[in-house]
Amino acid sequence: xxxxxxxxxxxxxxxxxxxxxxxxxxxxxxxxxxxxxxxxxxxxxxxxxxxxxxxxxxxxxxxxxxxxxxxxxxxxxxxxxxxxxxxxxxxxxxxxxxxxxxxxxxxxxxxxxxxxxxxxxxxxxxxxxxxxxxxxxxxxxxxxxxxxxxxxxxxxxxxxxxxxxxxxxxxxxxxxxxxxxxxxxxxxxxxxxxxxxxxxxxxxxxxxxxxxxxxxxxxxxxxxxxxxxxxxxxx
Amino acid sequence: xxxxxxxxxxxxxxxxxxxxxxxxxxxxxxxxxxxxxxxxxxxxxxxxxxxxxxxxxxxxxxxxxxxxxxxxxxxxxxxxxxxxxxxxxxxxxxxxxxxxxxxxxxxxxxxxxxxxxxxxxxxxxxxxxxxxxxxxxxxxxxxxxxxxxxxxxxxxxxxxxxxxxxxxxxxxxxxxxxxxxxxxxxxxxxxxxxxxxxxxxxxxxxxxxxxxxxxxxxxxxxxxxxxxxxxxxxxxxxxxxxxxxxxxxxxxxxxxxxxxxxxxxxxxxxxxxxxxxxxxxxxxxxxxxxxxxxxxxxxxxxxxxxxxxxxxxxxxxxxxxxxxxxxxxxxxxxxx
Numbered sequence: 001x002x003x004x005x006x007x008x009x010x011x012x013x014x015x016x017x018x019x020x021x022x023x024x025x026x027x028x029x030x031x032x033x034x035x036x037x038x039x040x041x042x043x044x045x046x047x048x049x050x051x052x053x054x055x056x057x058x059x060x061x062x063x064x065x066x067x068x069x070x071x072x073x074x075x076x077x078x079x080x081x082x083x084x085x086x087x088x089x090x091x092x093x094x095x096x097x098x099x100x101x102x103x104x105x106x107x108x109x110x111x112x113x114x115x116x117x118x119x120x121x122x123x124x125x126x127x128x129x130x131x132x133x134x135x136x137x138x139x140x141x142x143x144x145x146x147x148x149x150x151x152x153x154x155x156x157x158x159x160x161x162x163x164x165x166x167x168x169x170x171x172x173x174x175x176x177x178x179x180x181x182x183x184x185x186x187x188x189x190x191x192x193x194x195x196x197x198x199x200x201x202x203x204x205x206x207x208x209x210x211x212x213x214x215x216x217x218x219x220x221x222x223x224x225x226x227x228x229x230x231x232x233x234x235x
Numbered sequence: 236x237x238x239x240x241x242x243x244x245x246x247x248x249x250x251x252x253x254x255x256x257x258x259x260x261x262x263x264x265x266x267x268x269x270x271x272x273x274x275x276x277x278x279x280x281x282x283x284x285x286x287x288x289x290x291x292x293x294x295x296x297x298x299x300x301x302x303x304x305x306x307x308x309x310x311x312x313x314x315x316x317x318x319x320x321x322x323x324x325x326x327x328x329x330x331x332x333x334x335x336x337x338x339x340x341x342x343x344x345x346x347x348x349x350x351x352x353x354x355x356x357x358x359x360x361x362x363x364x365x366x367x368x369x370x371x372x373x374x375x376x377x378x379x380x381x382x383x384x385x386x387x388x389x390x391x392x393x394x395x396x397x398x399x400x401x402x403x404x405x406x407x408x409x410x411x412x413x414x415x416x417x418x419x420x421x422x423x424x425x426x427x428x429x430x431x432x433x434x435x436x437x438x439x440x441x442x443x444x445x446x447x448x449x450x451x452x453x454x455x456x457x458x459x460x461x462x463x464x465x466x467x468x469x470x471x472x473x474x475x476x477x478x479x480x481x482x483x484x485x486x487x488x489x490x491x492x493x494x495x496x497x498x499x500x501x502x503x504x505x506x507x508x509x510x511x512x513x514x515x516x517x518x519x520x521x522x523x524x525x526x527x528x529x530x531x532x533x534x535x536x537x538x539x540x541x542x543x544x545x546x547x548x549x550x551x552x553x554x555x556x557x558x559x560x561x562x563x564x565x566x567x568x569x570x571x
Binding site: 051073074077078082083085088089090091092093094098101102103105106148152 | 425428429431432435436438439440441442443444445446
């Protein structure tokens with residue numbers, strides 16, 4: 001039994017067709033799991049369903065053995081599930097520090113310690129703490145987004161294409177940060193377009209096709225699987 | 236001496252009235268901008284909501300006066316502001332619960348909410364007319380002047396008198412306090428920051444655990460405070476006539492847009508920009524030039540750019556010019 005699991009999830013937007021059907025994804029603490037697949041495979045949808053942004057038609061979502069299928073996204077945040085959306089993932093008009101403070105909105109204790117932890121993880125944020133986030137570079141913004149999500153000390157962190165639109169150098173840097181976060185015993189699920197790089201830092205991966213689990217396995221297994229290579233890794 | 240007379244003349248007839256009027260507009264404009272930034276619609280009921288709060292204060296003032304309660308040299312109406320604010324907030328929350336929240340939950344487009352607010356405007360107007368009627372009411376009491384023209388002339392020996400009405404001083408003083416507290420709240424408290432976050436990026440705010448109901452509630456509370464205080468100050472300074480509050484919506488919206496809609500500090504400054512523009516353009520400068528220019532150059536006309544009847548044209552023109560050339564407002568700065 002994994003720590004966080006969406007099992008046999010079927011869901012779609014509104015009354016539209018099912019985007020994912022009977023899709024199962026799970027992750028343990030201290031593990032990075034990548035969700036891969038072609039465009040329109042339902043990768044983001046699977047993640048959003050686990051977060052509660054979409055209603056399940058069947059299946060359920062469990063954290064630490066507890067069924068949270070019917071909880072709203074806000075209530076899931078209280079259970080320690082944090083999400084970094086692909087776009088608009090920072091408060092562009094607030095300062096870096098305010099972004100982090102809003103991330104910790106649900107915490108009632110003193111924020112100094114957790115702020116320092118975040119600054120240790122992302123030193124640049126301490127330097128820029130009173131700058132408006134809208135004025136930062138793309139890579140720095142992604143760090144703000146990660147920092148904001150980490151402020152509640154989540155047990156599960158979900159990242160929707162964290163490296164979309166950043167340069168290769170920044171991408172490597174971000175992946176390093178994600179590994180650092182993993183080492184703090186957080187369960188990480190990420191949806192990625194850069195499949196090779198994502199698999200190289202992931203413990204396990206899922207390949208979705210038309211909303212269903214097509215392949216799954218450890219990062220190396222998937223990287224070396226001839227069929228996965230041919231269809232998704234382009235080599 | 237003539238030069239000083241000219242300055243005093245301008246102070247007396249333009250600067251002080253414009254600061255007063257600007258403060259009243261600023262409070263309304265911040266109200267508009269807050270509702271726009273957080274609840275995401277242009278609230279056409281702004282003027283009449285201000286009127287509603289003022290109506291409660293007027294009625295309470297009459298009641299207090301009948302009981303013989305007064306506030307010394309200050310107007311009794313100041314005592315009635317807190318209960319009037321409560322009534323105003325109650326009314327706003329009532330409207331929100333039974334009207335606006337339905338459209339908010341449905342995620343209706345802003346234009347639809349704006350049209351809904353037009354409906355709220357008509358209903359509010361009708362309620363006010365039923366309760367207090369459409370007539371002009373003066374509810375000012377207490378000491379009228381802080382500085383009288385004659386006293387000033389005696390003190391300084393100038394020809395021109397400087398008058399400071401107590402309502403003017405009260406307006407400016409109260410506005411500075413209310414606006415400072417509000418900015419402190421928005422920028423320095425956790426709840427204020429969460430409201431700005433909600434305004435900036437609603438989805439992410441929800442994902443951070445911010446409770447949208449609480450944000451909406453606090454927005455209406457602040458709106459109620461601003462609307463009532465702005466309305467009462469305006470009513471004390473001029474007089475309370477429901478229709479005038481409806482009319483004031485144009486300069487108030489102009490102020491909010493000039494300041495960059497969604498930007499409270501811009502709205503605050505925008506109020507003064509509109510007020511100064513209206514008053515400076517419609518002031519008759521004849522006497523002013525008579526002091527400054529030699530006798531043979533003295534103007535024959537009133538030297539007035541626009542008749543005061545056209546003062547709304549001034550705010551309307553500014554509105555159009557700003558929307559054409561600087562649609563994001565003339566002040567740089569954080570939106571809410």
